Amino acid sequence: MFHTPTRETLLCMSLAARPGNFGVRFHNHLYEQLGLNFYYKAFAPTDLPAAIAGMRSLGIRGCGVSMPFKEACIALVDEMDASAAAIESINTIVNTDGHLKAYNTDYIAVAQLVDSHKVPRTRFALRGSGGMAKAVACAMRDAGFTDGLIVARNEQAGRALARTCGFEWQPELGAERVPLLVNVTPLGMIGDQAEVLAFDVDAIEAADTAFDVVASPARTPFILHAEKHGKQVITGDQVAAIQALEQFILYTGVTPSEEQYQAAAAFARAI
Structure with missing residues (x-):
């Protein structure tokens, strides 16, 4: 049972044309296990610039980016980490006080x-x-x-x-x-x-x-x-688990143990 979100809860999300449940289950499982006041939700945006603007203005901490938005997001962020800039493709955005930095954990x-x-x-x-x-x-x-x-x-x-x-x-x-x-x-x-x-x-x-x-x-x-x-x-799902772990660390600053990571991956796969 996930904790009840409060106004202090930090929201993370993912944007995809066809959202799945893997990331939702993986991240929320780790938040619960580690006692972190975060919540993760998947979306299928109909207006990508508006979705990214909403991330900035609402203080949404992290955003996973899936097909077909990985390149379209480039013009919407403030900074590109070397992992994303080198291949001109984004799959992760981190919001720090309104500054959006993009990464690629794929x-x-x-x-x-x-x-x-x-x-x-x-x-x-x-x-x-x-x-x-x-x-x-x-x-x-x-x-x-x-x-x-x-x-x-x-x-x-x-x-x-x-x-x-x-x-x-x-x-x-x-x-x-x-x-x-x-x-x-x-x-x-x-x-x-x-x-x-x-x-x-x-x-x-x-x-x-x-x-x-x-x-x-x-x-x-x-x-x-x-x-x-x-x-x-x-x-x-192996790709999804590893890249989700890297995203989790970027969003929270917390590195789960190997046991915690494997448990979250197993929970996410059991859909």
């Missing part, structure tokens, strides 16, 4: 996961070209991946991301087969594309590792098919 999460899963630095194909795709592609580049293919129908955005990271671009994967497949699009996400495979079955079955950033559901059709064929998988 980058940190991806870097940690490719290392902890000991993913070989082989050729990979990444589907997507938006703000989250920038974070993932840059994190992989900086983790030592040099042979990458950006798969994006948006030629301008796809070529620009490929050029930034020193990778190639194609509108579709086609007949090419690579050891590592990465989905950074809404394909497989709860909604009207929930049943869509991010890559065709032949490509999945030829790969060694499947990495999907979609967190809701954690096991998308892409991940389920990869698991069925014995592939190593990295799931979106």
Whole structure:
């Protein structure tokens, strides 16, 4: 049972086209466990500038930013941390007395996961070209991946991301087969594309590792098919948990213990 909010309660929020419950459950669970007077709520804004202005004027302490707002928020903040400025993509905003500073904790999460899963630095194909795709592609580049293919129908955005990271671009994967497949699009996400495979079955079955950033559901059709064929998988809820922990620390200044973090992640996944 969460504590009853008071006028002193600090509010944190997230903005997404399709809000999920992972962040809500993760943050509020930790607030409760650590006795912090915070409350977290997810929103689907219809007017992004007004939402960010509301964050500033209402003293909302922190804001998580999800698809499709990661780039659109750049013009609305006062300062960009190096983690966001380097890849021109925001997923976290911290409000300090009306000053809005932006960060990108997705980058940190991806870097940690490719290392902890000991993913070989082989050729990979990444589907997507938006703000989250920038974070993932840059994190992989900086983790030592040099042979990458950006798969994006948006030629301008796809070529620009490929050029930034020193990778190639194609509108579709086609007949090419690579050891590592990465989905950074809404394909497989709860909604009207929930049943869509991010890559065709032949490509999945030829790969060694499947990495999907979609967190809701954690096991998308892409991940389920990869698991069925014995592939190593990295799931979106793993990304969500690590980046949410980094956000929590930025918002509160408190670092939970490993046990507290794992308990919050488990609670958030049990939806």
